[in-house]
Amino acid sequence: MTSAGPTAPTARRSPLLIQLGGLYGIWLREVKRAIRDRGQLIGGISRPILWVLILGIGLNPYFRGEVYGEVTFVVPFTYLQFIFPAVVALNIMFTSVQSAVSVIWDREFGFLREVLVSPMSRGMVLLGKVLGGATVAVFHGCLVLLLARFADVPLTWLDVLKALGLMAMLAFALTSLGVVIANRIRSFEGFGVFSNAVILPLYFTSSSIFPIDPSLSRAQTRVVYPDWLVTIVEYNPLTYAVDALRGVLINYNQFDPRLGIAIMAIFGVVLFAIALFDFRRA
Amino acid sequence: MTGAPNSGSAIHVDALSKRYGRTLALDGVSFDVGDNELFALLGPNGAGKTTLMHILCTILRPDSGVALIGGFDVVKQPLAARRRLGIVFQEPSLDDRLTVHENLNLHGLVFGVPRKLRRQRIEEMLALVELTEWADKRARTLSSGMKRRLEIARALIHDSEIMLLDEPTAGLDAQTRDRIWSYIGRLRNERQITVLVTTHYIEEVEGFDRVCVVDHGKVLALDTPEALKRDCGQQLLRIVPKGEDNRQEILTRYADRLAGEAGESILLTSDDAFVEALLAEYGGRIRSLAIEVPSLETVFLSLTGRELRDQAAGARESTLAFGKRGGEHTR
Structure with a gap:
């Protein structure tokens, strides 16, 4: 035991290098797993098609107001254009939470234990997991971007690059959220519970499928829409993320775009910190 | 003692106790395992073996007492202890969606084994457990015996000096069990390694250097199989x-x-x-x-007053069953 013999090659490596290598390993595992999960991939492709092509095209004619016979859009965009950035967010949301929830399976099927007895720090294990999930989520978000031309959303490379940045932030925050939820769950009843209890309510109340008319004042808005709905939308952090994405993709903002970036950054850090706190304790 | 391990024993356990609610899972357990020793923890299910294993592999903190792995305290220096441990858990812990090779490679990455050495070790260990031809198959396609062999190979990818195997042969057929023991035997000839095994198959521990009989969280006897038969064999x-x-x-x-x-x-x-x-x-x-x-069986009976009992299914098993039924996004 005291002889240096076989331990030498590993012992000589710097601890940081070891942690980074492990981070890469865990990230790679997450990505590989997701690529091999057909169900997840099918969902990632069919969801945007349904939302953009079916719902978007179907509701397109109704997304306008008629004043004295003159047709105007509530916002200066077609419904298809309006909903497009939100569908990007939706696809990211589903995939992020789905990856994060696999923490439960890692726990049940012992994989987690295998990494917890490694020299990797807990923080790095969690970071690898969250980054992996976020990477897959951004990839699924990109699947939506491919539909841009069908939604009449012209994109420059710079737009795409900016959007990727925002998508990455959103994916990181949402994956952390998923891990926080997964850590608090002892037995798992299926992903449907998550999609119905977390993802869809967040999505529907984020001003993603209907705009809160920016031309109206705060008081007028509360006349047009019920008070509680406006309140929920305003308190939903996802509202600001979708808004920031909309700013980049179709150049339309209901709020200050910097607000979206700030909120995503804060939520990303806070949720990751909570996830890490739970993870360390478990 | 900051960096240098205490020389002497590979595993040192002193007055280790752990309580779960009102049950005392470990009640002042003490023993030492010497370098390069093949050591068995024998006891019925629920005797506290797995609790002890979890403490030794640093994922559970003892209430009191000390456990040293290669001289490193599992509570105070868990990382140093982990680097020396090769662990095979009772429950399978492979990633079913990754291939055999990817599973080993991931382990190598996580344990910081440099690329060149990693490749070489993976090849060697696959050869040892006779899974070379299966390297590119998904882990889910392996039989339970092959999965176990893969887990043993995995525990040896890094510079493990002390192997902990928790019920490595439980639920496997006799032939596979023999093979697993032969791998461990061969391994001990090639590499300096201490092996601590928990088991409730008495017939398997005949060839061990020493056997420690535990029940209700206490060490009942600790000696070579021969001495146990001689002294306690009634x-x-x-x-x-x-x-x-x-x-x-x-x-x-x-x-x-x-x-x-x-x-x-x-x-x-x-x-x-x-x-x-x-x-x-x-x-x-x-x-x-x-x-x-007198056989180890009777030694066991006369020490514990009972035969080996079976395990009941708990909450964990039912969630596991959900996954096996095809629960979403599991494998």
């Missing part, structure tokens, strides 16, 4: 009386000799004179009688 008499009244009579008459009850049969400590005396008196009232010569 000849036992297994009798099945005819009818309940005879049974009661024998039980009251030989209460001081009672070593245990298993189903219908009664186990009594015995010697040749006792057998004759018993037969003379109850010969006609006994349905069957067997003399059990």
Whole structure:
């Protein structure tokens, strides 16, 4: 035991290098797993098609107001254009939470234990997991971007690059959220519970499928829409993320775009910190 | 002692206790495992073996007591201890969606094994457990015996000096079990390695250097298999009386000799004179009688007063079953 013999090659490596290598390993595992999960991939492709092509095209004619016979859009965009950035967010949301929830399976099927007895720090294990999930989520978000031309959303490379940045932030925050939820769950009843209890309510109340008319004042808005709905939308952090994405993709903002970036950054850090706190304790 | 390990024993356990609610899972367990030793923890399910294993592999904190792995305290220096450990858990912990090779590679990455050495080790270890041809198959396609072999290979990818195997052969057929023991034997010839195994298969520990019998969180005996048989091995008499009244009579008459009850049969400590005396008196009232010569089995019985019990399914198993039924996004 005291002889240096076989331990030498590993012992000589710097601890940081070891942690980074492990981070890469865990990230790679997450990505590989997701690529091999057909169900997840099918969902990632069919969801945007349904939302953009079916719902978007179907509701397109109704997304306008008629004043004295003159047709105007509530916002200066077609419904298809309006909903497009939100569908990007939706696809990211589903995939992020789905990856994060696999923490439960890692726990049940012992994989987690295998990494917890490694020299990797807990923080790095969690970071690898969250980054992996976020990477897959951004990839699924990109699947939506491919539909841009069908939604009449012209994109420059710079737009795409900016959007990727925002998508990455959103994916990181949402994956952390998923891990926080997964850590608090002892037995798992299926992903449907998550999609119905977390993802869809967040999505529907984020001003993603209907705009809160920016031309109206705060008081007028509360006349047009019920008070509680406006309140929920305003308190939903996802509202600001979708808004920031909309700013980049179709150049339309209901709020200050910097607000979206700030909120995503804060939520990303806070949720990751909570996830890490739970993870360390478990 | 900051960096340098205490020389001497590979595993040092001193007065280790762990309580779960009102149950005392470990009650002041102490033992030492020497370098390069093949050491068995033998005990029925629920004896505290797995708790002890979890403490040794640093994922559970003991309430009191000290555990050292290669001289490193598992509570104070867990990372240093982990680097020396190769662990095979009781439950499978492979990633089913990754291939055999990817599983090993991931382990190598996580344990910081440099690329060149990683490749070489993976090849060697796959050869050792005879899974080379399966390297590119998904882990889910392996049989449970092959998965176990893969887990053993995995535990050896990094510079593990001490292997902890928690029930490595549970639920496997006899042939696979033999193979696993032969791998471990071969390994000990090639590499300096200490092996601590928990098991409840008594016949498997005959070839071990030392055996530690535990039950109810306590060490009952610790010695070589031969010495255990010599010292604690008590000849036992297994009798099945005819009818309940005879049974009661024998039980009251030989209460001081009672070593245990298993189903219908009664186990009594015995010697040749006792057998004759018993037969003379109850010969006609006994349905069957067997003399059990000292073996590890009888050592175990006389120490714990019972046979090995089975495990009940808990909440974990039911969630696992959900996954196996095809629960979403599991594998």
